[in-house]
Amino acid sequence: MSRPTLGARCLDLTDPATFVDNDVHAFWREVRAERPVFWHEPTGDVPGFWAVARYADVQALYHHEALSSERGNILDVVLRGDDSAGGSMLAVTDDPRHRPLRNLIWSAFTPRVLGEVVEKVRRRAAELVGGVTGAGTFDFAVEVAEQIPMHTICDLLSIPHADRADLLRWNKMALSSVHADSDELDALSARNEIVLYFMELAQERRDAPGDDVVSMLATARVEGRLLTVEELAVNCYSLILGGDETSRVSAICAVLALIDNPGQWRALRAGEVAVESAVEEVLRWATPGIHLARTAVRDLEIGGRQVRAGDIVTLWNVSANNDESVFDEPRRFLLSRSPNKHLSFGHGPHYCLGAFLARAELKALLSALAGGVARMELRGTPRPIYSTFLNGFESLPVSFGGR
Numbered sequence: 001m002s003r004p005t006l007g008a009r010c011l012d013l014t015d016p017a018t019f020v021d022n023d024v025h026a027f028w029r030e031v032r033a034e035r036p037v038f039w040h041e042p043t044g045d046v047p048g049f050w051a052v053a054r055y056a057d058v059q060a061l062y063h064h065e066a067l068s069s070e071r072g073n074i075l076d077v078v079l080r081g082d083d084s085a086g087g088s089m090l091a092v093t094d095d096p097r098h099r100p101l102r103n104l105i106w107s108a109f110t111p112r113v114l115g116e117v118v119e120k121v122r123r124r125a126a127e128l129v130g131g132v133t134g135a136g137t138f139d140f141a142v143e144v145a146e147q148i149p150m151h152t153i154c155d156l157l158s159i160p161h162a163d164r165a166d167l168l169r170w171n172k173m174a175l176s177s178v179h180a181d182s183d184e185l186d187a188l189s190a191r192n193e194i195v196l197y198f199m200e201l202a203q204e205r206r207d208a209p210g211d212d213v214v215s216m217l218a219t220a221r222v223e224g225r226l227l228t229v230e231e232l233a234v235n236c237y238s239l240i241l242g243g244d245e246t247s248r249v250s251a252i253c254a255v256l257a258l259i260d261n262p263g264q265w266r267a268l269r270a271g272e273v274a275v276e277s278a279v280e281e282v283l284r285w286a287t288p289g290i291h292l293a294r295t296a297v298r299d300l301e302i303g304g305r306q307v308r309a310g311d312i313v314t315l316w317n318v319s320a321n322n323d324e325s326v327f328d329e330p331r332r333f334l335l336s337r338s339p340n341k342h343l344s345f346g347h348g349p350h351y352c353l354g355a356f357l358a359r360a361e362l363k364a365l366l367s368a369l370a371g372g373v374a375r376m377e378l379r380g381t382p383r384p385i386y387s388t389f390l391n392g393f394e395s396l397p398v399s400f401g402g403r
Contacts, residue, residue: 003039003048003305009030010038010040010041011024011027012043013040013051013075013291013314013388014040014043014046014075014079014388015043015388016176016177016386016387016388017386018388019290019386019387019388019391020384020386024318025318025322025331028053028316028318028319028322029322029324031051031053031319032053032054032319032323032324036052036053036054036057036303037050037051037052037053037054037057037302037303037304037305038050038051038305039051039305040314046079046080047079047312048312049075049079049293049311049312049313049314050302050305050307050311050312050313050314051314051316052302052303052313052314052315052316053316053319053320053323054303054319054320054323054325055320055321055323055325055326055343056323056325056326057302057303058315058316058317058319058320058343058347059320059343059347061294061302061313061315062292062315062343062346062347062348062349062350062351063347063348063349064294064300066296066297066298066300067294067295067296067297067300067313068094068294068295068296068297069086069091069092069093069094069294069295069350070082070083070086070087070092070093070094070295071083071086071092071295071312072086072092072293072295073091073092073292073293073294073350074175074291074292074293074388074389075291075293075314075388075389076175076184076187076388076389077293078293078295078312079312085234085237088228088230088231088234088235089231089234089235089237089238090102090105090235090238090353091238091242091350095349097223098349098350099349100222100223101222101235102349102353104217104220104222105217105235105239105353106353107216108156108213108216108217109353109354109356109357110356111356114156114356114357114360117152117155117156117357118357118360118364120152120155121148121152121357121360121361121364122364122367124147124148124151124152124364125148125361125364125365125367125368126364126368126371126372128143128144128147128148128368129144129365129368129369129372129373129400130368130372131143132144132400133372133373133400133401133402134400134401134402135400136399137379137380137397137398137399138397138398138399139395139396139397139398140251140252140255140396140397140398141248141252141393141394141395141396142395144251144365145248145249145251145252145255145396146168146248148247148248148251148361148364148365149243149244149245149246149247149248149251149358149361150164150167150168150171150243150244150248151164152243152247152357152361153239153240153243153244153357154167154240156212156213156243157212157213157214157236157239157240158210158212158213158214158215159201163197166193166197167194167197167240168244169190170190170191170193170194170197171190171194171240171241171244171245172394173186173187173189173190174187174190174191174194174241175187175241175245175387175389175390176385176386176387176389176390176394177385177386177387191237194237194240194241195233195234195237196233198214198232198233198234198236198237198240199229199230199232199233201214201236202214202217202218202229202232202233202236203229205218206218206219206226206229206232213239214232214236217232217235217236218232239354242352242353242354243354243357243358245288245289245390246288246289246344246352246354246358247357247358247361247362248392249286249288249385249390249391249392249393250282250283250286250288250358250362250392251361251362251365252382252392252393252394252396253282253285253286253288253391253392253393254282254286254362254365254366255369255376255396255398256378256382256393256396257282257285257286257333258369258376259376259377259378259398260333261333264333264334264335265376267335267336268335268366268369268370269370269373269374271370272336273335273336274336275363275366275367275370276359276363277335277336277337277338277340278335278366279359279362279363279366280337280340280342281333281334281335281336281337281340282362282366283342283344283345283358283359283362284321284327284337284340284342284344285333286344286391286392287317287318287321287342287344287391288344288390288391288392289317289344289346289389289390289391290316290317290318290388290389290390290391291314291315291316291317291318291388291389292314292315292317292346292350293312293313293314293315294312294313294314294315295310295311295312295313296308296309296310296311296312296313297309317343317344317346318391320343321342321343321344326341327340345358372402372403373400373401373402373403374401374402374403375399375400375401376398376399376400376401377398377399377401378396378397378398379397379398379399380397381397382395382396382397383395
């Protein structure tokens with residue numbers, strides 16, 4: 001049986017340059033209207049997969065028991081074979097193992113536990129914004145956006161300051177590149193460096209526990225046994241990657257969107273819109289993780305299409321968050337948007353554990369901007385990142401004027 005495709009009109013969703021060189025929102029608008037579930041043809045030696053575009057379908061599939069995460073949850077990995085961390089790393093583990101592992105890691109990310117961390121985030125955001133305001137042209141991505149999430153998650157994991165620059169560098173290579181023709185080996189090497197770093201750290205914390213999250217994970221039992229050093233490492237890898245990437249690219253996108261929409265910037269500064277509401281619109285607008293992948297474990301129907309066991313199914317958050325049937329004028333940046341039930345953190349059993357912390361970081365940043373900056377101006381061309389997973393920029397030259 002042939003699968004329904006978009007034919008020549010389909011962009012190559014496996015090519016990072018696609019998301020920089022094309023109007024992807026126009027593409028997804030057409031897909032939602034004409035073929036909201038379609039088969040993406042194989043490209044070279046890369047297999048084909050299903051792409052799901054509409055909000056209702058994407059949200060429902062995050063809960064579907066016939067879709068598994070264990071083979072991998074991003075295209076770059078799952079299209080090239082099984083994820084080596086499947087069944088060990090929370091993000092690529094299914095029940096029954098998923099639930100107790102999630103409960104363990106969640107215990108370190110509850111709002112109660114993170115109270116002191118959030119206060120540090122507020123202070124750090126205010127200091128960083130204050131330090132660049134009135135200082136002329138600077139790169140917001142480097143001077144501010146990179147500093148808040150990386151130091152926050154490293155504080156939580158008690159990672160030595162001397163090691164943080166290397167982790168940030170590896171993080172930025174693991175899922176994206178500054179080049180259109182980046183070498184996949186660079187990304188793989190960066191991921192391996194992060195895992196190897198955490199294997200060593202996990203063993204140190206197991207031998208001499210402290211009061212940090214790594215020590216907690218290293219000494220706790222899941223289903224009656226300690227996690228192996230390898231399991232500890234891949235879950236710390238997931239925490240550091242997720243804890244940095246989402247907030248970093250969302251922060252960069254937030255400043256660019258505010259510069260491009262001066263009326264919204266004025267409303268935020270004047271207190272005409274709640275910061276909490278502004279955070280949700282930034283997350284919807286940015287959609288930092290543009291898709292997630294699953295694999296069908298049995299035959300099922302999606303949007304009237306027959307999906308076979310073993311097929312890869314991709315859920316496009318970037319399309320769902322701009323679905324006209326859910327969001328009025330979705331390509332309008334509106335900080336007061338309500339309701340705003342975006343899918344930037346996913347949905348269902350794999351809903352992002354770091355959502356509370358990511359929101360706190362964006363709230364701290366927006367509050368610091370609204371309270372201490374009078375003018376924001378773009379001072380050059382933002383440089384995009386090349387990725388099939390992350391959406392955003394790696395450089396944003398700007399200037400901030402004080403009150």
